[in-house]
Amino acid sequence: MNGHVRTRLILARHGQTDYNREARLQGQVDIPLNAVGRKQARALAAAMVEQEPDVIVSSPLARAHDTALEVGKACGIDVVVDEAFLERGFGPWEGLRGEEIRSRWPQEHALWREHRSVPGLGIEDRPDVARRVADRCHQLMAENTGMTVLVVGHGAATTLGITELLGLDTDTFRGIGGLQNCHRSVLEPLYSDPTGERMRLVSHNIAPDFI
Template sequence: MSSAAPTRLVLVRHGQTDYNRDGRLQGQVDIPLNETGRTQARAVARAVAQNPPDLILASPLGRALETARTIGEACGLPVSTDQALVERGFGQWEGLHSDAIRARWPQQLADHREHRRVDGLGIESREGVAERFAASCLRHVGENPGQTVLIVAHGAAITLGITELLGLHTSEFRGLAGLENCHRSVLEPLSADPEGRRMRLLSHNLSPDFT
């Protein structure tokens, strides 16, 4: 039996922002953590530091980067950023409550909730987000075999990325709950996949203080 260390991918959603608290669609608007979010970031940092990763990457959006840097400080690790890890772009809907979106774009919102493509509003496709996020994860994992790669990013991007990494259809599969703020999931490469493009989910939506 091989004694080599396993390769692991840990995906962490950023801490709470005022947009999260108020139910606004965030997307790629660069909203900072609020005090609750900073408390959450410190909690997940303490938990992660009990079994620290080998490297930390983050979306460059401030809420993810601050969360990652809090984890990095606890683990004694620097943080690098990758633009491919940003949240899904929601175009004209960013910053709005669902009631406002429903009032102005009822059909488009219905299509969105049924995972149908919405054109003309600047909304990034599910497939596009899944492909860019998963490709980034696979690249960083592939460059660091036998190590634990921790990535701090965003709810929609992480959910779509995991779906893609599991080999599931991003427009049809709905069985994966989204991560809550500062919750995390753990994956590892799927040894049965000869192309190295699939992973398996070891744990999902672990709370910030889970060690």
């Protein structure tokens, strides 16, 4: 590592919920894990024992927090709740399926599908979400140098955060696939970056039972 102390960031998505199963947009609605999601969380916990995280942080929403608690219990680590890792807010679209959104808000839905700002509905812009996730990740890494930090969050917010952490344009870049339930990605600082801000993606969308 050329004299550098390795600091590692693991970003995991929560387990499955009924809204996931029904293809409903969750956003910041507080939906619990379903039976499949709880099983996925236990699988993630078993894998994380082998990864030995030093710090576990989660979104305050129950689906993420309960997933993180499973990992914390298995690893013997307390979970810290942080609102920076909330899912992207989708305003009145939360709880709806794609076809419902498209039929009621056709113009706004088209903008959203084009990854453009949607005015007037209280939907968080992609760059805003990306920055709040990435900024907090940078802080956690700085506070825990040489350690492994696990963050349990949500699909949209985490993917946008990864895009920002890699120094990519969160408005236009679409090359990072979304995390599946209880899948995880691993990032490390890019030591060749003189700004100290950019990271490299070591692995992406790792299954919960992969050790």
